[in-house]
Amino acid sequence: LSPSTAADFKVGLVLDRGGKDDKSFNSSAYEGANLAKSKLGIYLKYVEAADDNAFEPSLRAFAQRDFDLIIGIGFAQKEAVKKVASQFPQKHFAIVDSEVNVPNVRSLMFQEHEGAFLVGAIAAMTSKTGKVGFVGGMDIPLIRRFEMGYTAGAKRINPQVEVLANFVGVTSEAWNNPPKGKELALSQYDRGADVIFAAAGASGLGVFDAAEQKQKFAIGVDANQDWTKPGLILTSMLKRVDEAVFSTIEEAKAGKFSGGVKRFGLANNGVGYSFDQYNAKILSETVRQRADELKAEIMNGKIEVPDYYKLNR
Amino acid sequence: MISSGSEVAVELRGITKQFGSVLANAGVDLRVEPGTIQGLIGENGAGKSTAMKILYGLYRPDSGHILIRGQPQVWSSPRDAIAQGIGMVHQHFMLAGPYSALDNIILGAEGEGRGGRERRGSRVEGRGQPSGAMRREGAPDPRPPTLVRAWGILGRKHARERLEALAAQYRLSVDWEAPIEQLPVGIQQRVEILKLLYHRADVLILDEPTAVLTPQETNDLFANLKKLRDEGKTIIFVTHKLKEVMAFTDRVTVFRGGSVVGEALTSQTSPQELADLMVGRKVVLNVQAPPTQATGKAALEVEALVVSGTRGATHRVSNVTFSVRSGEIVGIAGVEGNGQSELLQALLHPREPQCRKAGRISITGMDVTQMTAREIRNLGVSLIPEDRLHEGLLPEWPLRDNFLLGLQHSAAFNRAGFICSSNLQAAAAKAVNEYDVRPANLALSAGNLSGGNQQKLIVAREFERRPKLLIAAQPTRGVDVGATEFIHRRIIKARDEGAGVLLVSSELEEIMALSDRILVMYEGRIAGEFAKGNFSESLLGLRMGGG
Amino acid sequence: MRRLAQSFLAVAFGLALGLSATWIAGENPWEVLKILARGAFGSRENIGMTLFYTTPLIFTGLSVAVAFQAGLFNVGAEGQLNLGALAAAAIGALLPGLGWPMAPLLASLAALAAGTVWGAIPGWLRARRGSHEVIVTIMLNFVAVGLSTYVALYVLKNPESQNPETRPIGLAYMIPRLGVFGDAPVSAALPLALLVAAIVWVFLRRTALGYELRAVGQSEPAARAAGIDATKMRILAMAIAGGLAGLVGVAEVLGNAGKFKVEFSPQYGFIGIAVALLGRNEPIGIVAAALLFGALHQGTRELDFSTEHITSEVSLVFQGLIILAVSAEPVTNWFRSKPRINTDEL
Amino acid sequence: MAMISQLLASTLRLSTPLIFAAMGGMLSERSGVINIALEGLMLMGALGAAVGTVATHSPWLGLLIGMGAGLAMAFIYALLVIPFRANQIVAGMAINMLALGLTPFLCKMLYGVTGSTPQISYPEQFHSAPLYLAWIVVGLCWYLMKFTPAGLWLGFAGEHPEALEAAGIPANRIRWLAVLASGVLAGAGGATLSTFLSSSFARNMAAGRGFMALAALIFGKWRPIPAALACVLFGFADAAQIQLQGVKFRGAEVPVQFIQILPYLVTILVLAGFVGRARAPKALGKHFSTANERE
Numbered sequence A: 001l002s003p004s005t006a007a008d009f010k011v012g013l014v015l016d017r018g019g020k021d022d023k024s025f026n027s028s029a030y031e032g033a034n035l036a037k038s039k040l041g042i043y044l045k046y047v048e049a050a051d052d053n054a055f056e057p058s059l060r061a062f063a064q065r066d067f068d069l070i071i072g073i074g075f076a077q078k079e080a081v082k083k084v085a086s087q088f089p090q091k092h093f094a095i096v097d098s099e100v101n102v103p104n105v106r107s108l109m110f111q112e113h114e115g116a117f118l119v120g121a122i123a124a125m126t127s128k129t130g131k132v133g134f135v136g137g138m139d140i141p142l143i144r145r146f147e148m149g150y151t152a153g154a155k156r157i158n159p160q161v162e163v164l165a166n167f168v169g170v171t172s173e174a175w176n177n178p179p180k181g182k183e184l185a186l187s188q189y190d191r192g193a194d195v196i197f198a199a200a201g202a203s204g205l206g207v208f209d210a211a212e213q214k215q216k217f218a219i220g221v222d223a224n225q226d227w228t229k230p231g232l233i234l235t236s237m238l239k240r241v242d243e244a245v246f247s248t249i250e251e252a253k254a255g256k257f258s259g260g261v262k263r264f265g266l267a268n269n270g271v272g273y274s275f276d277q278y279n280a281k282i283l284s285e286t287v288r289q290r291a292d293e294l295k296a297e298i299m300n301g302k303i304e305v306p307d308y309y310k311l312n313r
Numbered sequence B: 001m002i003s004s005g006s007e008v009a010v011e012l013r014g015i016t017k018q019f020g021s022v023l024a025n026a027g028v029d030l031r032v033e034p035g036t037i038q039g040l041i042g043e044n045g046a047g048k049s050t051a052m053k054i055l056y057g058l059y060r061p062d063s064g065h066i067l068i069r070g071q072p073q074v075w076s077s078p079r080d081a082i083a084q085g086i087g088m089v090h091q092h093f094m095l096a097g098p099y100s101a102l103d104n105i106i107l108g109a110e111g112e113g114r115g116g117r118e119r120r121g122s123r124v125e126g127r128g129q130p131s132g133a134m135r136r137e138g139a140p141d142p143r144p145p146t147l148v149r150a151w152g153i154l155g156r157k158h159a160r161e162r163l164e165a166l167a168a169q170y171r172l173s174v175d176w177e178a179p180i181e182q183l184p185v186g187i188q189q190r191v192e193i194l195k196l197l198y199h200r201a202d203v204l205i206l207d208e209p210t211a212v213l214t215p216q217e218t219n220d221l222f223a224n225l226k227k228l229r230d231e232g233k234t235i236i237f238v239t240h241k242l243k244e245v246m247a248f249t250d251r252v253t254v255f256r257g258g259s260v261v262g263e264a265l266t267s268q269t270s271p272q273e274l275a276d277l278m279v280g281r282k283v284v285l286n287v288q289a290p291p292t293q294a295t296g297k298a299a300l301e302v303e304a305l306v307v308s309g310t311r312g313a314t315h316r317v318s319n320v321t322f323s324v325r326s327g328e329i330v331g332i333a334g335v336e337g338n339g340q341s342e343l344l345q346a347l348l349h350p351r352e353p354q355c356r357k358a359g360r361i362s363i364t365g366m367d368v369t370q371m372t373a374r375e376i377r378n379l380g381v382s383l384i385p386e387d388r389l390h391e392g393l394l395p396e397w398p399l400r401d402n403f404l405l406g407l408q409h410s411a412a413f414n415r416a417g418f419i420c421s422s423n424l425q426a427a428a429a430k431a432v433n434e435y436d437v438r439p440a441n442l443a444l445s446a447g448n449l450s451g452g453n454q455q456k457l458i459v460a461r462e463f464e465r466r467p468k469l470l471i472a473a474q475p476t477r478g479v480d481v482g483a484t485e486f487i488h489r490r491i492i493k494a495r496d497e498g499a500g501v502l503l504v505s506s507e508l509e510e511i512m513a514l515s516d517r518i519l520v521m522y523e524g525r526i527a528g529e530f531a532k533g534n535f536s537e538s539l540l541g542l543r544m545g546g547g
Numbered sequence C: 001m002r003r004l005a006q007s008f009l010a011v012a013f014g015l016a017l018g019l020s021a022t023w024i025a026g027e028n029p030w031e032v033l034k035i036l037a038r039g040a041f042g043s044r045e046n047i048g049m050t051l052f053y054t055t056p057l058i059f060t061g062l063s064v065a066v067a068f069q070a071g072l073f074n075v076g077a078e079g080q081l082n083l084g085a086l087a088a089a090a091i092g093a094l095l096p097g098l099g100w101p102m103a104p105l106l107a108s109l110a111a112l113a114a115g116t117v118w119g120a121i122p123g124w125l126r127a128r129r130g131s132h133e134v135i136v137t138i139m140l141n142f143v144a145v146g147l148s149t150y151v152a153l154y155v156l157k158n159p160e161s162q163n164p165e166t167r168p169i170g171l172a173y174m175i176p177r178l179g180v181f182g183d184a185p186v187s188a189a190l191p192l193a194l195l196v197a198a199i200v201w202v203f204l205r206r207t208a209l210g211y212e213l214r215a216v217g218q219s220e221p222a223a224r225a226a227g228i229d230a231t232k233m234r235i236l237a238m239a240i241a242g243g244l245a246g247l248v249g250v251a252e253v254l255g256n257a258g259k260f261k262v263e264f265s266p267q268y269g270f271i272g273i274a275v276a277l278l279g280r281n282e283p284i285g286i287v288a289a290a291l292l293f294g295a296l297h298q299g300t301r302e303l304d305f306s307t308e309h310i311t312s313e314v315s316l317v318f319q320g321l322i323i324l325a326v327s328a329e330p331v332t333n334w335f336r337s338k339p340r341i342n343t344d345e346l
Numbered sequence D: 001m002a003m004i005s006q007l008l009a010s011t012l013r014l015s016t017p018l019i020f021a022a023m024g025g026m027l028s029e030r031s032g033v034i035n036i037a038l039e040g041l042m043l044m045g046a047l048g049a050a051v052g053t054v055a056t057h058s059p060w061l062g063l064l065i066g067m068g069a070g071l072a073m074a075f076i077y078a079l080l081v082i083p084f085r086a087n088q089i090v091a092g093m094a095i096n097m098l099a100l101g102l103t104p105f106l107c108k109m110l111y112g113v114t115g116s117t118p119q120i121s122y123p124e125q126f127h128s129a130p131l132y133l134a135w136i137v138v139g140l141c142w143y144l145m146k147f148t149p150a151g152l153w154l155g156f157a158g159e160h161p162e163a164l165e166a167a168g169i170p171a172n173r174i175r176w177l178a179v180l181a182s183g184v185l186a187g188a189g190g191a192t193l194s195t196f197l198s199s200s201f202a203r204n205m206a207a208g209r210g211f212m213a214l215a216a217l218i219f220g221k222w223r224p225i226p227a228a229l230a231c232v233l234f235g236f237a238d239a240a241q242i243q244l245q246g247v248k249f250r251g252a253e254v255p256v257q258f259i260q261i262l263p264y265l266v267t268i269l270v271l272a273g274f275v276g277r278a279r280a281p282k283a284l285g286k287h288f289s290t291a292n293e294r295e
């Protein structure tokens, strides 16, 4: 079974139901942890939860088996992490996307709306039609947060801009339905959108297919997805779950683990937009300059990006 | 091909077939000469159909041999038998409702309508057929493998041409394009016979073909069969009606308990002799009920009842009015499918529009048209349904639970909604003994009883209600002579105890023996009413045929 | 006894097939089996988790079985249990002031009622309109998920969480936990499920109504001829089936989560079909079968943990294979509760 | 105007997988075998086609492999419901469950990735061929059922298998072939999901389409052309739903959830017979044993 390993620092990862390859935050978190495995030589073990009630026993099983750091991915694990962390105060825990106020838990929070704002602005600047699109996966608050930030960013550039927003579905199948994602995107392109932001897990791949078919732009999410369709993915809204996970592991291994909330926003590059050789030709200098100005304005508080979480309490 | 003298068209030798614990055929020997009509007669369950299905290749015999024109055969499916010119009209028609008559006929012989094509080559390597076997002349020919034929053509046009010629020859015209389910049974049977002719069968097996026919239709059928015989076809005709055997066959074979117990030239035997052979003892062919002693108030009154047909057009029951008084048996005669079933459904479920469109029904003087089936049954209505396995029993349940059916709310077995199993057990045990249901094992599932015993179980249960109105539909169908006699006596007893009895039967003899009055139903109407002593079989037969 | 042996064989066969799949994936099947067993029964908490998953499966198994006894196939338990849970959570969210014992009682009744209504709809459509209940219930599952998601997101949203879930219900609503199972959320819903199983048994086997319901399932024409209102029985059976599935809400909301979470059910409704099949539609068998499938679900979590190549989906493979093995003849004979007594043996 | 043609194009695309699956279902159900398993067969087809296309760089070969995957799963189904006489609904649900679990499992074995395959590059995807192919299949099914002996036998196997047997044609063999063919067609339907409507396999990507196809089949009264038209109707409902999202009604946005459940509600209304009752093949769901087996 588990290969004997020299690594004496053991990290356990409890992934959300989407699983390791959800092309979204689970993938990203796994990549960060995997990077830590190869760079830092830690021992890494991950499990995928089959249902919501499996989080708690999985977290606990890691704790009981002397894992040093246990990371829960996704807000669905909030209560489970809270409970298990309280039961094992000497262990270190981390959770992505949710705040847990227990001393031995580090909460890794991302300001998705800020990143979405930037790509919204980029979309509006690039759009020639004055219409941009948004394709969300499942209709949940997190995705609404992306949508709201994106819309605000676009409107900031062009108050007349029209944002077409669609959701793939109402169940978790929505994250795994690329045909539907593609159809939604095709429809938006047909209605005049020329840039579409996909925040839809694996369904986003369908949006990229549509972009290729229509030779129009799409925007990726979470990880840098520019490489998947070079020349068509305008940029990706980065949500650096991988870096947050990696740095948490790194610090914990070095004995510098601290609890509390760690926010990842524009300021510390926890969210942002991508720029690399794959989109260098399509993301113009001026657009980037304007985006960076906006970024600065957000950071110094000149612009307040609307936050769906706060507005919908 | 007219046969020469002593050649045997079909021979069964020592055919044995066992179904589970039932020995359906125990060494059946049968020889049929070509160009004759051979009657097969025997009681229900005697093994006639089984032997014929073996001859047709549907069942594989456990042991024994089949010889066609002297050549031994081993058949793995009806395909082999059909190729040897055997054709069969089954007791239950082998027709698929939504398909047209034409499609039903060409099934299995697709693409054969085109003249001559099927006559080429000889059947060289028929499965199990000894090499050197003679090719049967005029037989449909060895066809290409099924999977190849599947993609061929249906050949509807050619088929139709050939069929029209056949239909003209035998005066069997049919609406070729109509879905089978929209054709009357009599026509459906024509389709079955045309199917055999179309498939060029020269041994025709007909399993109880007259059960669904009027006397007139029966005569037409036999006229045709005789014509076919005279053309050299061999006909095997299964029935349990002695009269038909006497009138239409050349030879007769009697089955009992899975074996052949006698064989004779029809001209040299008599109905009584055949009946005694069939049953294995001397039988009184008909127990007559003495006329009723006293009749009371009306047990059932039906006024201007109308039941609409499933497909809109014609009414299944149109404007039927009659009554049954307590202490009398009213028989409803008629060929099946003339509205009797619908009439019974209307009596039980008058509230449901598909069961009753218009008309008034009252039972024991109470208007029941707005009552539920349960309320009606609670008035003291007992029912022996026509299809006992479907409507009378829960075949997979034990006898005890079957005995409770319909009585689950009766005070004897129900305590505040709970079933009182000790009472039930006791009552069921008593009834099973009294009505001689065998085996008297209350834990046995009802479907495992023989037909006669199933019927006795139903009778026992329905008489437990002490009926004021007894509706008995085909009460002795598929029941052996002993049980028939028993059930008849019970029905008479119920009448004598004051119940009104509505007896629906397609067996004229039964109707005539028991009824105090007879109504004949034809196409949903009452086509005649006769008081006791006022009818003859021929008169009833005429009315049943719409005459 | 022979039936038991046959079921056991079928399950073993299904398991063996599943294990060979893990073997192809590069695991040692014997080890896999040991891990499965350890995961399901290896510790107090694991036993507790097994029982936790068993509880809803008893409800859904009974739900499928009651419908089946009336000759209907309830593929809709998944939708019914979602609405049941939603209703319980809604009562808790809307009436926070209610005290014990009114609070859990009312919420449980709400779960029951919501499931009943959602079950009665296909029952009614089947009985009155002739719509086939299998397809209708499948469609209604999708509708139920859409409705409950809407309510959870927009009507009773939990402001404290980004999760699609309703506001938490008050503490007064929670039913007691069974402490012996460590941290596993085994609640009083388990004894409730056992009690309900007993009630269902008495209803089906000992009451006139249950008799009528089963009679309709055996043969509608015979039941109708005997004066039983088959239409009413069909609707009743589906309503009861829905109610039973709705009770999953009690276990989930009042016994565990304290709120309705979108997609909380790992397909309890569908596994319920397998539970009923394996339990031969009899309450005692269903309890045993629910335990088996609960153990399988819990045990595969441990597999994910303790092996290299096996993920949580394998539990679906196992379940599918076991159902296939059990559904094949001759076991189906008993599923149709068809006692085949040979007259020779009498 | 443009909007209408978009809607139409979208409708045709979205109905393509349904049409394949419904035709598969038609063959199976007309032969007397209920096919709840369409969903699982589609899933296998989707995976097979994605894997095949990734491996061979040809969507046509991918399609063949997808059909093969559907066929393999249908083989298991047929084995269970024909000789082993399993309850068709139970076995169908089990096949769905199995496919749901098996596809990610296979992905993991093949690519080390749970539940998805690598992307198929744009030039290697189907662009419109499946759309035409679907209608060719409809035409072939129509021809088959109406004008060939095979179609007649298939129909008899589902209406009155005893009659078929008595005509010398083995009914269960016909059912076997019909179920296998349904696996091939449903597999093709799944293949269009991963190689035409998108460019990779994703876990559970059939997302209820197998059930929709089944509903369309019933709506179409088990006949090829009406069933295909019903698929188009459902495709239209799906396409229109996309356009409807975000539409305001009395000033408030109509919730996505309500729009998403529309096709299911339509199906229920259809099944409730408000659009004409369907008559199922008479022997649908009933096991058949040849006279010789029956003893």
Ligand SMILES: Nc1ncnc2c1ncn2[C@@H]1O[C@H](COP(=O)(O)OP(=O)(O)OP(=O)(O)O)[C@@H](O)[C@H]1O
Pocket (backbone or CB within 6 Å): B019, B020, B022, B023, B024, B042, B043, B044, B045, B046, B047, B048, B049, B050, B051, B091, B240, B478, D294, D295
């Ligand atoms: N397929 C079968 N399986 C089991 N038992 C059978 C089967 N077919 C016939 N039997 C039994 O074999 C016996 C002979 O039946 P068969 O149908 O040959 O009688 P029959 O003479 O044609 O009677 P009937 O006049 O009622 O048609 C009966 O006891 C019957 O119940």
Ligand SMILES: Nc1ncnc2c1ncn2[C@@H]1O[C@H](COP(=O)(O)OP(=O)(O)OP(=O)(O)O)[C@@H](O)[C@H]1O
Pocket (backbone or CB within 6 Å): C130, C131, C132, C134, D029, D034, D035, D036, D214, D218, D278, D279, D280, D284, D285
């Ligand atoms: N998955 C399925 N696909 C298609 N048909 C199915 C499926 N499952 C069951 N069926 C069949 O569909 C038919 C639905 O038609 P219908 O409502 O007429 O049935 P029914 O009510 O049993 O028959 P009747 O109308 O004669 O009472 C049923 O006969 C049922 O056997």
Ligand SMILES: [Mg+2]
Pocket (backbone or CB within 6 Å): B044, B208, B240, B478
């Ligand atoms: Mg007879």
Ligand SMILES: [Mg+2]
Pocket (backbone or CB within 6 Å): B048, B049, B050, B091, B207
């Ligand atoms: Mg017979």
